[in-house]
Amino acid sequence: MSKIVILTGAGISAESGLGTFRDEGGLWAQHRIEDVATPEGFARDPDLVHEFYNAQRAQSRAANPNAAHFALAKLQKEHRGDIVLVTQNVDRLHEAAGDQDVCHMHGFLDGALCSSCDTRWPAPLVMSTTQQCPSCNAQTTRPDIVWFGEMPYHMETIYHHLSEADLFVAIGKSGNVYPAAGFVQEAVLSGADTLELNFEASATISQFAQAEFGKASEFVPTWVETILK
Ligand code: APR
Numbered sequence: 001m002s003k004i005v006i007l008t009g010a011g012i013s014a015e016s017g018l019g020t021f022r023d024e025g026g027l028w029a030q031h032r033i034e035d036v037a038t039p040e041g042f043a044r045d046p047d048l049v050h051e052f053y054n055a056q057r058a059q060s061r062a063a064n065p066n067a068a069h070f071a072l073a074k075l076q077k078e079h080r081g082d083i084v085l086v087t088q089n090v091d092r093l094h095e096a097a098g099d100q101d102v103c104h105m106h107g108f109l110d111g112a113l114c115s116s117c118d119t120r121w122p123a124p125l126v127m128s129t130t131q132q133c134p135s136c137n138a139q140t141t142r143p144d145i146v147w148f149g150e151m152p153y154h155m156e157t158i159y160h161h162l163s164e165a166d167l168f169v170a171i172g173k174s175g176n177v178y179p180a181a182g183f184v185q186e187a188v189l190s191g192a193d194t195l196e197l198n199f200e201a202s203a204t205i206s207q208f209a210q211a212e213f214g215k216a217s218e219f220v221p222t223w224v225e226t227i228l229k
Contacts, residue, residue, distance in 0.1 A: 002081030004227070005165040005192075006072065007183055009088045011172020011199055012216045016063045018091055022174050037147050046129045046142075053143040054126050057109045060091040061125065068171070068220035069097035075224045076100055084161045086154075088173060088180050090145055105152040105180065111144030120144055152179065165192040169223075172216050175202035184208060197223060 010020035021027045035041045036052040076083045076099060086103040087094060092110055094102040112123040114133035121134055123143065131141040146152050162168065168187030175181045184194050184207045196202060196211040197219050205211060212219050 003084070003161075003165050004075075004079070004081065004167045004169060005084045005086065005161050005183075005187065006169045006171065007086045007088070007173065007180060008072075008094070008171045009173025009180075011174075012068050012087075012220070013063070013066075013089055013091055013093050014172070014199075015066045015068070015215060015217045016093055018059055018063055018093075020172075020174075022176060033148060037145075038149055039147055040149075042142060042147070050127050050129065050143070053109060053145065056090070057123065057125060057127075057143075060093070060109050063091065063093060065093040065097035066217045068216035069093050069099065071221040071224040073098040073100075075227060078228050081166075084165075086158055086161075086183075088177070103154050103158065105146070105154055105158060107143070107145035107153065109143065109145070113142050113144040114138060115140040115142050155179065158183070159186060162186040162192070163190045165190060167193045167195065169195045169197065170202070170204075170208070171197045171220060173198065173202060175204035195223075 014020050019027050031052060036049050042049045072085060085094065085099055086105055088106050090104065090107050090109045110123050112121050112127060114136060116138035117133060117136040119133050119135040127141060127143060130139060132139055133141060162183055165187050168184060170184065181204050184204055187194055188207065194208045196205060196208040198213060199215065200213055
């Protein structure tokens with residue numbers, strides 16, 4: 001198992017107090033995706049979108065990583081092969097735990113993006129429509145988040161790593177959102193072993209060779225010890 005590609009979802013941050021999207025009472029039960037997670041929603045009501053991500057950003061900055069995040073940092077440090085860490089999460093908990101080179105395929109709450117010239121800069125805690133781009137001065141600043149209908153980041157790099165993986169592991173994701181939900185199939189096609197670690201069976205469970213269910217803060221450290229041993 002020299003090259004391991006790991007994909008994490010909202011479930012890995014749940015025990016740090018950050019709500020998931022589709023669990024009972026989750027974010028998508030409280031907010032309409034069309035309103036806060038689409039370019040059309042942003043065009044219609046940018047203040048509403050900023051309000052939504054300002055609240056996410058404040059929670060993310062106040063949250064602490066849990067044992068699952070720390071265990072992945074240990075794996076990155078001690079595993080003699082390659083560990084590639086891809087996340088759908090936009091929070092900063094992987095980095096706060098010391099995880100290196102985290103590939104945020106859905107963007108980052110702590111990033112700001114100019115919709116006019118694509119300039120990126122660190123996001124202030126509270127973003128608004130009056131913020132100007134430091135490069136072109138346009139007032140078209142948006143959170144650097146990939147919305148529905150937009151292409152996720154780093155896809156070529158991710159597919160390259162999947163094509164070389166010996167093991168693909170999905171942690172804390174429901175398997176409802178593509179292209180991430182299709183990574184297991186890519187891994188299988190390249191001959192990799194596959195493992196799902198989740199609270200319950202995901203929508204793509206049938207495509208995984210192995211699975212374990214429970215809380216990320218419990219099973220990720222145990223799994224990491226097994227790999228390192
Ligand atoms: N430990 C492990 N898994 C957990 C835990 C936990 N403590 N708590 C919840 N889970 C699991 C749930 O069982 C569920 O399968 O995490 C998963 C969370 O699923 P979603 O809320 O759908 O989150 P995710 O799969 O990351 O969503 C994908 O959808 O809304 C978009 O862009 C957003 O990146 C996000 C994408």
